[in-house]
Amino acid sequence: MKISKIILYDEPTVPEINLVSLKNFLEQIFPIVVETRENILKQSAPDTAKKIAECKIFNLRKDFEKNEPTEEEISFEESNFQDTSNTENIVMYDGFHLQKVLSELVTESENRKEIFHVFFTNKLTCTYDYSDYRYHGRALIGANPSIISTTGIIEAPAKPRAYYYELMTNFTRGVNVETVKEKYKGEYLEYHDPRLSNIIEGYLLQAIFYYETGQAFCENENCRLFNAHWQKDLIKSQLEIGRVCQIHQEILNKIIKK
Ligand SMILES: [Zn+2]
Known part of the structure; x- marks a missing residue:
């Protein structure tokens, strides 16, 4: 494997992530060390809050333009480094720019291709699609x-069509x-859903597959690498099926041996 060590960084506002369980999951599959750490923002630089606030997006129809953050926006980000009470953070951020800001916080000695870092966040990461x-909204920004x-896992794959339909039709009826x-x-x-940790296992596999093979997703909805656009498909592929398809199992076996 390219990777010899994985470091998982916590998001303290979402205890359902359950890093210890994710570490065990990964160590059962991959012959590598998995380390768990507190949120990378705890070791942030003085200008990190400003840089994160610059990643905010306001117009979904326009490609990224650096936000000129106000003092309030900067102190909001700063307070998020320590405060764990803000559990629902539906502010949108450009995922690739945020990735760049967070990656700068990795120390030089650990910024190596054999160490794979995974940051968990409650920020809603988004990418612009041409x-x-x-x-x-994206649940995963695949890179190292x-x-x-x-929030991306909860908000990006759509809820049942009937749910939206009922919301709309019932809205007028009060x-x-x-x-x-x-x-x-x-x-x-939902937020604080107890199934979240098991769902995250699939996104971790997608992140690792992407890094190792350049391919994160599978077309087969009976595979944990399936890129679910609907919540029901996400729940099916990750919880009901709960494993990778035959093709990806073979690829996985090869990755592990390399
Ligand atoms: Zn597959």
Whole structure:
């Protein structure tokens, strides 16, 4: 393997990530050391908050333009380094630019291709797509370091069509949003969903496959590398199936032996 060590960096606002469980998961598959650490922002440089605030996006239809952050925006980012009470952070950030800012925090001695870093964040990472000229929420920014966004996992794959339909039709009739949510409970992931850690295992595999082979995703919905656009497909591929397809199992066996 290219990788000889993986470092997982926590996002303290989302305890459901469960780094210890993810470390065990990876160590059962790969013959490598997995280390868990606190959030990389705890060792941030003085200008990190400003750089992160510069990654915020406001117009989904326009490609990245550096945000000129206000003092409030900078102190919001700063407070997030320490404060773990802000659990829902649906502010959108350009995923690649954020990746660059966070990767600068990795020390030189650990900035090596055989050490694979994974940052967890509750920030909603997005990437601009030139096929439809707009930003889309992403659960995974694949690179080294990789970013896995828990908000991206919850918000990027769409909820059931019927859920949106009922929300829209009931809206005019004054039916409570919570009632609709309750009806579809379990069919999509919610904040602090206990299934999150198991779902993340699949995104970790995608990140590692991408780094090792250049391919993160599989077309087969019965594979943990399936790039789910719907919550039901995500839950199916990661929880009901819960393994990689035959083709990817063979690739995995080769990666491990190399
Ligand atoms: Zn596959």
